[in-house]
Amino acid sequence: MATIVAFHAHPDDEVLLTGGTIAWLAAEGHRVIIVVATNGEIWPDQHRGQRLDELRASAAILGAYKAVHLGYADSGAGPVLFEDPPGITRFARADVEEAARKLAGLLADEHADLLLSYDPQGGYGHPDHVQVHQVGAQAARLAGVRVVEATVPRELIARFGRLLLMLRLVTRHRLDRMRGYGMPQSAITHRVDVRRYAAQKRAGLAAHKTDVFSRGRTARLFRALVRSPLPMFRIACGTEWFAEPGGRTGELVARGQTTRASPTGISAQHQPPLTNNPQVSAICQPPTPYLGPSQVKARSSWVSVNVAAR
Numbered sequence: 001m002a003t004i005v006a007f008h009a010h011p012d013d014e015v016l017l018t019g020g021t022i023a024w025l026a027a028e029g030h031r032v033i034i035v036v037a038t039n040g041e042i043w044p045d046q047h048r049g050q051r052l053d054e055l056r057a058s059a060a061i062l063g064a065y066k067a068v069h070l071g072y073a074d075s076g077a078g079p080v081l082f083e084d085p086p087g088i089t090r091f092a093r094a095d096v097e098e099a100a101r102k103l104a105g106l107l108a109d110e111h112a113d114l115l116l117s118y119d120p121q122g123g124y125g126h127p128d129h130v131q132v133h134q135v136g137a138q139a140a141r142l143a144g145v146r147v148v149e150a151t152v153p154r155e156l157i158a159r160f161g162r163l164l165l166m167l168r169l170v171t172r173h174r175l176d177r178m179r180g181y182g183m184p185q186s187a188i189t190h191r192v193d194v195r196r197y198a199a200q201k202r203a204g205l206a207a208h209k210t211d212v213f214s215r216g217r218t219a220r221l222f223r224a225l226v227r228s229p230l231p232m233f234r235i236a237c238g239t240e241w242f243a244e245p246g247g248r249t250g251e252l253v254a255r256g257q258t259t260r261a262s263p264t265g266i267s268a269q270h271q272p273p274l275t276n277n278p279q280v281s282a283i284c285q286p287p288t289p290y291l292g293p294s295q296v297k298a299r300s301s302w303v304s305v306n307v308a309a310r
């Protein structure tokens with residue numbers, strides 16, 4: 001059993017970018033911890049904590065061990081970075097070193113073997129997503145943990161961007177900018193076939209009711225995905241992509257890999273006191289397993305394909 005920490009910007013990102021991978025790793029018996037930087041709220045009490053509740057539900061569906069909020073507020077995707085809400089810092093404004101130390105402390109405490117983070121532009125340039133890349137990279141360095149970055153092939157977005165805009169499945173995105181989202185195929189080191197976990201991924205997405213019923217710029221896409229028949233969802237969301245800095249192309253998690261017994265190489269001075277740090281709040285203790293033992297057994301023979309890009 002290995003321990004994998006999936007670091008994300010907002011509740012819902014964990015499903016969209018890595019939901020199938022989390023479900024696969026959990027079904028294989030690994031311990032997956034989801035860490036979200038923000039609570040997904042731009043204004044004080046905007047959703048009254050509901051988005052973190054939805055994350056908890058999604059984490060349970062995906063089979064994650066627990067979900068943790070790193071203690072920041074959503075920065076919003078607009079051109080203006082608003083003042084911080086009372087008592088909480090917007091993640092885009094967070095000190096990278098300080099946030100990285102918090103995450104590195106968690107990586108050390110949990111004896112993490114692998115950190116999933118974001119590509120350098122956070123997929124599409126949202127300031128919180130870019131910050132996830134920076135904080136994730138620095139935390140991995142501090143804790144001495146391997147990092148692999150979730151992304152989307154740029155060529156794929158260039159191909160379907162116009163269609164998504166035409167159908168108004170995404171709004172307030174510009175096609176010329178969309179062509180620069182994600183990473184080029186040549187930089188992608190891991191493609192994970194998650195079609196077997198499509199039902200879990202779709203259910204995880206549906207748990208994010210705030211998104212599904214919102215008027216946000218991806219709400220129509222959310223609704224379309226949640227309502228799409230499984231075979232269609234499998235086509236749309238059946239692959240997840242990662243780029244490993246340095247181009248390493250080994251398996252994401254080797255078969256039979258176990259968590260390191262000793263703490264990571266992070267020095268004590270970088271390790272924040274997690275247990276009494278109110279900003280790192282475990283919002284989800286071991287959730288109810290979504291898969292019954294028989295289902296896990298049935299799926300454990302499936303071999304994931306994590307191959308190098310050509």
Ligand SMILES: [Zn+2]
Nearest residue numbers: 009010013129
């Ligand atoms: Zn996000």
